[in-house]
Amino acid sequence: MDGAVTTTGLTKRYGQVVAVDDLALRVRPGEIYALLGLNGAGKTTTIRMLLGMVKPTAGAVTVLGRPVATTGHDLWAEVGHLVETPSAYPDLTVRDNLRLVARLRRLPATGPVDDVIDRLGLAPYADRRAGKLSLGNAQRLGLAKALLHRPRLLILDEPANGLDPAGVVEIRGLLRELAATGTTIVLSSHLLAEVSRLADRIPQSALQCHGRESSLRHSSGWSER
């Protein structure tokens, strides 16, 4: 049980809908691990349970060696996340949104903020109000917020959402670079081509799409990048 993320028997039901069914996964430290599934397969629900945002109907989640249900803020100092459409203060600039996150995380207001603006290609938009960003740049801002504190573990729901092809390539490069320096990454996608270029592993999964066969793909031992 010494994975960066482990789940056992993880299940979430909404009335008659089984969003996630008996999911067992084990993410090793330093790998890029992809949850691949069709719309409705349960990816977002799984990610929300990994982050403690949704309470499982059954099963358990351990993140960085600690059970999620009982973790406090100390764990979140080591985790960065992006879930669905990232939110930001629309009337604040990109830089001020990041400064605010830096303050909440007790980081210096300049160094890490400038650094993440550069890494995410946000320099041309740094003084633009977040509410005026394109979907792709809003996604970059969401990723910047997730990366600001240099977390050991990144949990990203559809990180390529809204990005143009060049942006997808850039973010892929960035995630690979982070993984190469020891960051563990769990991400979800409905695009096989995208995750096949990035992930170390795509799990066997008991996730079920509502009314359909299990729709998460499996590639055991796949280590191509």
Ligand SMILES: Nc1ncnc2c1ncn2[C@@H]1O[C@H](COP(=O)(O)OP(=O)(O)OP(=O)(O)O)[C@@H](O)[C@H]1O
């Ligand atoms: N809060 C909720 N209440 C009721 N049903 C829900 C809720 N959240 C998710 N579901 C249902 O659970 C199933 C899985 O949804 P989920 O959003 O996790 O899938 P997904 O793989 O992330 O899909 P997408 O790629 O479309 O975001 C769907 O049938 C969805 O309608």
